[in-house]
Amino acid sequence: MREVAVVGIGMGKWGELWKKSLRDIFVEAALAAIDDAGVERIDSMYIGSMSSGLFVGQEHIASLLADYLGAVPIPSARVESACASGGLALRQGFIDVASGMNDIVLVGGVEKMTDVGAGEATFALGTAADQEYECYQGVTFPGLYALIAKAHMHQYGTTREQMALVAVKNHRNGSKNSAAQYPFEITVDDVLKSTLVADPLRLLDCSPITDGAAVAILCPVDLARELKKDPVIKIIGSGQATDFIALHSKDDITWLTATAKAAERAYKMAEKKPEDIDFVEVHDCFTIAEICVTEALGFFEKGQGGKAVERGLTSLEGKIPVNTSGGLKSKGHPVGATGVAQAVEVVKQLREEADERQVKKARIGMTQNMGGTGGSALVHIFEKV
Amino acid sequence: MREVAVVGIGMGKWGELWKKSLRDIFVEAALAAIDDAGVERIDSMYIGSMSSGLFVGQEHIASLLADYLGAVPIPSARVESACASGGLALRQGFIDVASGMNDIVLVGGVEKMTDVGAGEATFALGTAADQEYECYQGVTFPGLYALIAKAHMHQYGTTREQMALVAVKNHRNGSKNSAAQYPFEITVDDVLKSTLVADPLRLLDCSPITDGAAVAILCPVDLARELKKDPVIKIIGSGQATDFIALHSKDDITWLTATAKAAERAYKMAEKKPEDIDFVEVHDCFTIAEICVTEALGFFEKGQGGKAVERGLTSLEGKIPVNTSGGLKSKGHPVGATGVAQAVEVVKQLREEADERQVKKARIGMTQNMGGTGGSALVHIFEKV
Numbered sequence: 001m002r003e004v005a006v007v008g009i010g011m012g013k014w015g016e017l018w019k020k021s022l023r024d025i026f027v028e029a030a031l032a033a034i035d036d037a038g039v040e041r042i043d044s045m046y047i048g049s050m051s052s053g054l055f056v057g058q059e060h061i062a063s064l065l066a067d068y069l070g071a072v073p074i075p076s077a078r079v080e081s082a083c084a085s086g087g088l089a090l091r092q093g094f095i096d097v098a099s100g101m102n103d104i105v106l107v108g109g110v111e112k113m114t115d116v117g118a119g120e121a122t123f124a125l126g127t128a129a130d131q132e133y134e135c136y137q138g139v140t141f142p143g144l145y146a147l148i149a150k151a152h153m154h155q156y157g158t159t160r161e162q163m164a165l166v167a168v169k170n171h172r173n174g175s176k177n178s179a180a181q182y183p184f185e186i187t188v189d190d191v192l193k194s195t196l197v198a199d200p201l202r203l204l205d206c207s208p209i210t211d212g213a214a215v216a217i218l219c220p221v222d223l224a225r226e227l228k229k230d231p232v233i234k235i236i237g238s239g240q241a242t243d244f245i246a247l248h249s250k251d252d253i254t255w256l257t258a259t260a261k262a263a264e265r266a267y268k269m270a271e272k273k274p275e276d277i278d279f280v281e282v283h284d285c286f287t288i289a290e291i292c293v294t295e296a297l298g299f300f301e302k303g304q305g306g307k308a309v310e311r312g313l314t315s316l317e318g319k320i321p322v323n324t325s326g327g328l329k330s331k332g333h334p335v336g337a338t339g340v341a342q343a344v345e346v347v348k349q350l351r352e353e354a355d356e357r358q359v360k361k362a363r364i365g366m367t368q369n370m371g372g373t374g375g376s377a378l379v380h381i382f383e384k385v
Numbered sequence: 386m387r388e389v390a391v392v393g394i395g396m397g398k399w400g401e402l403w404k405k406s407l408r409d410i411f412v413e414a415a416l417a418a419i420d421d422a423g424v425e426r427i428d429s430m431y432i433g434s435m436s437s438g439l440f441v442g443q444e445h446i447a448s449l450l451a452d453y454l455g456a457v458p459i460p461s462a463r464v465e466s467a468c469a470s471g472g473l474a475l476r477q478g479f480i481d482v483a484s485g486m487n488d489i490v491l492v493g494g495v496e497k498m499t500d501v502g503a504g505e506a507t508f509a510l511g512t513a514a515d516q517e518y519e520c521y522q523g524v525t526f527p528g529l530y531a532l533i534a535k536a537h538m539h540q541y542g543t544t545r546e547q548m549a550l551v552a553v554k555n556h557r558n559g560s561k562n563s564a565a566q567y568p569f570e571i572t573v574d575d576v577l578k579s580t581l582v583a584d585p586l587r588l589l590d591c592s593p594i595t596d597g598a599a600v601a602i603l604c605p606v607d608l609a610r611e612l613k614k615d616p617v618i619k620i621i622g623s624g625q626a627t628d629f630i631a632l633h634s635k636d637d638i639t640w641l642t643a644t645a646k647a648a649e650r651a652y653k654m655a656e657k658k659p660e661d662i663d664f665v666e667v668h669d670c671f672t673i674a675e676i677c678v679t680e681a682l683g684f685f686e687k688g689q690g691g692k693a694v695e696r697g698l699t700s701l702e703g704k705i706p707v708n709t710s711g712g713l714k715s716k717g718h719p720v721g722a723t724g725v726a727q728a729v730e731v732v733k734q735l736r737e738e739a740d741e742r743q744v745k746k747a748r749i750g751m752t753q754n755m756g757g758t759g760g761s762a763l764v765h766i767f768e769k770v
Contacts, residue, residue, distance in 0.1 A: 001485055021517075044625075052512075053438040059512035060467035063643075063760030066627040067634070073646045075625035076761065077473055078465045082445035088462055092477065099484030100386055127437075127444035132406075240429075240460035242451040249452070261458045375448030376461065 001098040004235045005224035006382065008037025008217035009344040014332040015181040017211040022056050022112040023068045026213045030069050030108055033215035038227055042217070043102040044075040046092045048085030048109035049336035052078075054124040056112050065110075075102070082128035083285060085109060086214065086339025087369030087378030091238050093218045094380075103219055109337035110213040121209055125335075128372035130246040142206055142286065144247055144373050146198035149288040152254045153200070156303030158291065160200055164191035165309045166287035167204050167329050173316060174326020176357040181210050181332030205287040210332030214341035233350050237270030237381035239263060245375040254303075258377035259296040259370055266379040267298075272364065274298035277381070279321040279349060279359045280366040281342035284328050290314075293368055294322060297379070316357060324349060324357045339369035339378060350384040386483040389620045390609035391767065393422025393602035394729040399717040400566040402596040407441050407497040408453045411598045415454050415493055418600035423612055427602070428487040429460040431477045433470030433494035434721035437463075439509040441497050450495075460487070467513035468670060470494060471599065471724025472754030472763030476623050478603045479765075488604055494722035495598035506594055510720075513757035515631040527591055527671065529632055529758050531583035534673040537639045538585070541688030543676065545585055549576035550694045551672035552589050552714050558701060559711020561742040566595050566717030590672040595717030599726035618735050622655030622766035624648060630760040639688075643762035644681040644755055651764040652683075657749065659683035662766070664706040664734060664744045665751040666727035669713050675699075678753055679707060682764070701742060709734060709742045724754035724763060735769040 010032030017025060026047070034042065045066060053059045059078075066076035081088045086109030093107035113121060126135035129144060139147075152158045168188055174180040186204060194203040224232045241261035247253050267273060274297060282297070284290035291305035299320050300308045308314055314322035325331050325345035328338060346365035348354045363384050370377040395417030402410060411432070419427065430451060438444045444463075451461035466473045471494030478492035498506060511520035514529060524532075537543045553573055559565040571589060579588040609617045626646035632638050652658060659682060667682070669675035676690035684705050685693045693699055699707035710716050710730035713723060731750035733739045748769050755762040 051438045051444050053436045053509070054444075056516075057508070057512055058516050059436050059439075059465060059509075060514075060630065060756050060760060062466045062473075063627050063630045063756055064515065067630050067760070072628055073626040073643055076466075076627045077477070077625075080444060080463045080465060081447045081461075088447075092462070095480060095484050095486055098486070099480050101480055101483070123442070124438070124444075127442060129445075130449065131441075131443050240462075241458040242448050242461045243457055245445065245448045245452045258458055371445050371448055375445060375452070 002100060003221040004094050004097045004218055005221045006216050006233045006235065006343065006347050007219055007224050007227055007229050008033040009347045010036055011179055011214040011341055011344050013179050014210050014212035014334065016114045022052060022110060023064060025112060025211060026065050026108060026110040027068050029213040029215040030106060033217050037217035039104050039217060041104060042071060042074060042106045043104045044096055045071065045106040046089040047078045048089035048339060049078055049111055050080060050082050050085050051124045051127060056115055081376045082371030083335045084339055084369045084371035084376050084378050085336040090339060090343055090380060091240055091378055094235050094238050097218050097220060103223060105218045106215060107218060107340060108213060108215040109340035111334035111336040112211050113209045113334060114211050133246050142198040142201055145286040145288055146201045147247060148253050148292065149200050152288060152291065155254060158306035161188055162306035162310050163205060163287040164188045166284060166290045167191050169309065169315055170284060170323050170327040170329040173324050173357050174330025176355060177326045177331060180326045180330050181208060182330050201286055207285045207328035207333035210334040212332055212334035212337050214337045214344050216340055216343050231350060231384040233347055234383050234385055235380055236383045237266035239265030239379040242376050243374055245372060247373055254292055256292050256296040256374040258374050259293055259368060262377040262379040263297045266381050270381040272381060276364055277320065277366045278362045278364050279324055280368065281325060281345050282322055282368045283370045284323055285333060290322065297368060321359050324354065324359060342367035342369060346382050350382060387485060388606040389479050389482045389603055390606045391601050391618045391620065391728065391732050392604055392609050392612055392614050393418040394732045395421055396564055396599040396726055396729050398564050399595050399597035399719065401499045407437060407495060408449060410497060410596060411450050411493060411495040412453050414598040414600040415491060418602050422602040424489050424602060426489060427456060427459060427491045428489045429481055430456065430491040431474040432463045433474035433724060434463055434496055435465060435467050435470045436509045436512060441500055466761045467756030468720045469724055469754045469756035469761050469763050470721040475724060475728055475765060476625055476763055479620050479623050482603050482605060488608060490603045491600060492603060492725060493598060493600040494725035496719035496721040497596050498594045498719060499596050518631050527583040527586055530671040530673055531586045532632060533638050533677065534585050537673060537676065540639060543691035546573055547691035547695050548590060548672040549573045551669060551675045552576050554694065554700055555669060555708050555712040555714040558709050558742050559715025561740060562711045562716060565711045565715050566593060567715050586671055592670045592713035592718035595719040597717055597719035597722050599722045599729050601725055601728050616735060616769040618732055619768050619770055620765055621768045622651035624650030624764040627761050628759055630757060632758055639677055641677050641681040641759040643759050644678055644753060647762040647764040648682045651766050655766040657766060661749055662705065662751045663747045663749050664709055665753065666710060666730050667707055667753045668755045669708055670718060675707065682753060706744050709739065709744055727752035727754060731767050735767060
């Protein structure tokens with residue numbers, strides 16, 4: 001397989017984009033990425049979108065977006081793995097380039113979530129869980145993560161304040177990211193006084209409903225060198241895994257098996273260990289999720305994720321900065337776009353273009369993106385050479 | 386890239402499967418394919434489904450179906466390109482094996498369409514077109530293909546009877562296929578007297594609403610030989626392309642540019658020409674579609690597809706047998722499954738297991754699967770060695 005580089009990134013401002021349609025949002029980010037890469041063509045494209053059918057009544061966006069980008073007749077595919085759809089697009093693009101099938105491949109993610117009401121959005125997001133055995137019985141997505149939070153608190157003594165600190169940290173990072181939906185700081189007190197959503201999770205523990213897109217351009221490393229990219233940013237590891245979709249099937253709902261397995265595969269391909277990673281973007285759809293993910297990725301012992309946040313180990317200056325972009329919490333979470341936006345942040349950091357949230361001497365970055373309550377996960381490792 | 390073989394196929398009876406859920410239908414076909422392949426594991430899976438969100442309120446079926454198949458924690462991806470989702474799954478599986486990323490790859494397609502009412506199904510199918518600029522203005526899918534039919538009749542003198550003959554031929558083939566939803570013969574008179582749907586298309590010009598799944602197992606050719614597969618069936622060409630999604634953007638709505646382009650790419654990879662192909666499964670979502678597709682694949686001159694049917698050139702004994710399985714018309718069209726079912730039929734023919742519909746001395750088969758009114762297309766070529 002050929003070595004693969006990321007040579008372009010594009011991402012507009014995220015938020016409630018009332019005046020833009022799904023096609024506008026995607027094309028804007030795609031053109032920015034193509035410009036950034038300095039390429040004159042693309043050979044194929046992969047688009048992650050969780051539920052364009054339920055959110056905007058449009059499937060077949062592989063054709064629609066190739067059309068609106070002016071990219072017809074290139075091969076174009078939409079991929080879906082719930083909230084991990086963007087990470088899946090990245091992996092499929094990686095395989096496409098690595099295989100030799102195509103040279104310059106666009107990978108994007110997009111979701112337009114604000115065209116429906118709250119009830120419809122809750123239903124659409126529930127399609128990431130086992131609808132028949134979970135949501136149709138009355139539980140919503142915050143409810144599922146609330147169960148995980150309760151179990152983590154019970155098993156490991158994780159505190160309400162530790163979860164709040166995840167949100168506080170991510171908003172602090174996000175306040176330095178102009179693309180973020182909510183680029184402002186919050187306090188522990190703000191979190192603890194915010195509306196209760198599903199006990200123990202409150203409004204400021206939850207990632208928001210967001211419109212947005214993110215795009216990256218991949219190509220063989222040799223071509224990246226010809227394009228005079230400096231630094232060249234390589235994807236050195238890609239791991240993907242699945243787990244039982246419903247919480248009731250799992251032995252331990254606080255342990256993210258698919259994330260652990262995907263990480264194991266990515267570490268193996270990259271020949272790296274957790275201690276080699278300089279910073280990581282993880283899937284903090286709820287504050288408790290970030291805590292569980294940092295354990296499954298091997299940065300902290302099982303059950304110690306909450307204490308690690310409290311000790312500042314995951315802050316910008318900590319041992320392993322987590323979610324320098326602001327994460328899903330502050331940057332926003334247009335579900336299909338999130339996995340690609342994580343790669344955009346990693347590239348910005350490795351290029352030293354992350355402004356006030358720059359991680360010093362960053363050489364190796366990681367992304368972790370997951371679907372539902374962890375039924376699918378994608379982990380990628382990037383290295384600056 | 387490594388050479389890729391198809392070593393297993395599975396497909397149950399298609400139809401209105403009231404007593405089975407999406408997960409049941411898929412798992413049944415997948416287990417049959419795994420049995421048929423004689424493999425003891427699968428390394429990854431790709432599932433084509435057009436709109437599980439709108440049809441059964443469930444996305445994230447990559448996780449759900451890996452789970453219900455007992456295949457967790459393997460990598461699993463859902464891919465979508467409207468009615469070409471199955472063909473896309475086949476291509477992604479092909480790339481996955483060819484790249485060396487995975488060895489034994491399951492590619493499946495599934496759709497459970499009968500759990501919604503007619504209005505909801507019409508809406509869901511409309512998501513394959515440009516909803517905002519086509520369907521929201523009042524046109525449905527049969528309406529779009531009716532426009533194509535009218536244009537073909539006007540430009541080339543294609544007759545109402547020629548279109549009816551496509552349905553008659555496909556039902557004749559389908560009557561010999563026990564998996565078909567409508568395994569019975571019909572006459573030209575039946576078609577012409579059936580309910581008018583969208584002038585000039587009548588009920589018996591339209592493929593039906595179907596529940597069903599189809600699965601194939603891919604692996605490197607070397608491994609197929611180790612498994613003592615005889616014959617070894619190789620995928621020698623894979624082509625994918627896009628076109629404008631909306632009919633109003635096309636220069637000539639009777640010409641399927643994406644199909645022609647995907648075929649050009651598949652022929653080139655396979656180093657074959659139209660005259661090398663022994664039989665083909667094509668996307669006859671409406672009778673006029675089959676006529677247009679056979680032209681775009683290069684079997685007949687532009688505008689001559691209707692006359693070719695009339696002359697019997699596409700019948701089981703003709704120059705190029707088309708849709709020996711019964712096609713979408715008689716076999717059924719569970720949208721996401723269709724592209725994989727086409728490959729199932731090709732494998733059956735090449736193995737000489739096609740019973741009374743067996744094509745004599747078949748060595749090279751082709752599949753053509755498309756999304757919407759041709760906004761995306763996948764073409765694959767298979768050879769028995």
